[in-house]
Amino acid sequence: MSTSQYAVTAAGIAAIVWVLWYFLYTSGPAVAATVAAGVQEVRITVKGGYTPDTIVVQAGTPVRLQFYRDETVDCSERVVFEDFGIDVLLPAFETTAVEFTPRAAGEFRFRCGMNMLKGLLVVEPAGGDRRPSTSPHKLHE
Numbered sequence: 001m002s003t004s005q006y007a008v009t010a011a012g013i014a015a016i017v018w019v020l021w022y023f024l025y026t027s028g029p030a031v032a033a034t035v036a037a038g039v040q041e042v043r044i045t046v047k048g049g050y051t052p053d054t055i056v057v058q059a060g061t062p063v064r065l066q067f068y069r070d071e072t073v074d075c076s077e078r079v080v081f082e083d084f085g086i087d088v089l090l091p092a093f094e095t096t097a098v099e100f101t102p103r104a105a106g107e108f109r110f111r112c113g114m115n116m117l118k119g120l121l122v123v124e125p126a127g128g129d130r131r132p133s134t135s136p137h138k139l140h141e
Contacts (some may be wrong), residue, residue: 030054030122039064046076046090053119059105060126065098078113081121087113 001009001112032081033056035039042055047070069076069090080087085101101107102123111118 010040019070030056032056033058033063035061038062041066044068045070054122055119056122056124058100058126059102059123062099066095067098068095069093075112075114075116079110080113081108081110083108 016117031042031044031054033042035041038061040057040061042057042063043066044055055065067079067088067090069092070090077090077092079090079098081098081100084102086098086100088096088098089125090096102121105123105125108121108123110121111135
């Protein structure tokens with residue numbers, strides 16, 4: 001192989017490694033819910049394939065996730081919380097409320113309809129009882 005072929009191959013491998021790192025190992029900040037009128041609420045903008053990686057709420061209190069989809073990419077047209085039986089269409093350039101009440105503490109995965117965008121819903125025990133967790137997110141320590 002010539003030097004240019006080695007350079008092109010190395011650049012291709014570097015690009016593949018970067019894409020894998022970006023989509024599999026980077027994480028954004030955790031977002032804690034705010035409570036208003038007895039409902040925990042989080043506003044989430046879905047744009048450029050981004051959603052918060054981690055949303056933190058408390059068990060036993062209703063949750064309202066306000067998803068604003070600021071794009072038309074097919075991958076972000078649905079949000080799925082399998083553990084709660086939620087599969088909701090997110091129309092482009094509209095806000096869609098997803099409401100449920102988590103009964104038990106734990107960590108629950110959520111994803112897009114194509115299973116490419118993924119996140120984590122951290123449900124803490126009701127009340128002020130915070131306990132150590134295996135979650136690597138700062139709001140859940």
